[in-house]
Amino acid sequence: MTHISVIAMGGTIAMVPGSSGGVVPALTAADLLAAVPGLADVTITAQTLRSLPSPSLGFADLVALSQAVRAEIDAGAEGVVVTHGTDTIEETAIFLDLTVDSDTPVVVTGAMRHPASAGADGPANLYAAVRVAASEAARGLGALVVMSDEVHGARFVRKGHTSSTAAFVSPGFGPLGLVVEGEPRLRGTPRIPLHLPATDRVTELRVGLVTVALGDDGELLRRGGDAFDGIVLAGLGAGHVPATMVPTVADLAAKIPVVLASRTGSGPVLRQTYGYPGSERDLLDRGLLHAGFLDPAKARVLLLLLLADNADRDRITASFDYYR
Structure with missing residues (x-):
């Protein structure tokens, strides 16, 4: 029997109504598995590492998660499933993609509807995630996100809706596969050959994410720039800023x-189409680094891990070039 490890981090999938109104995380990994039928043919171990809404997770929690995932793999797990809140699931997925150096499937899942709601999607998502984690076809694909019977690569996926059960999409690329009748049907897209350590140094650094808007004069950057060790600039369109910001x-x-x-949510930053002040050519010529197709949130995670590993400018550039 395939051995799968399930690690719970909290999130909507684990929430129950609280005494003061609204739902709050409370269910353990074992509780979540108890609600999922059809897994008798898989050996599952469960642990609850955190019980937090995902906006409250920090990089120290992700370091602990990465270490826990690697420990489970070293102990013999043939696949690992992480249950997680959906608000930051894409950042956790890319963090695991970069820091877990193994072909063993690592699958992150969650829920858009809490367990007490009509049509709760958590049990189905967890079932599908376990099936993907147990699949030989998922080996070597890097970290995956499984939601609504779709399998997404960590470097592509993003949350595209506040409440729909079909909130997760991979703009410009599409899902890597589907789960049909409990069977993962995947197409191979090997992981990026980039591995970075998950150390506590990520908690000592500050990488900002600044979104550019119409009429922006850069005052936020002028006031806050000195507080950061690195910055990801979510530019307009194909990677542009107002001339006043340059x-x-x-x-x-x-x-x-x-x-x-780019703040658009789909497509890579351009390199050489526009030439006006504040265009992508102008900014790259002035020393900015190209994020490729990574969205701003994922670019921030990669930059933070690189800085924590003392990467110089050339190595940072080469690392982002994997995402051209």
């Missing part, structure tokens, strides 16, 4: 790594 952005890029991403 001096501030260029000054920061001369001091710390500034990664240029």
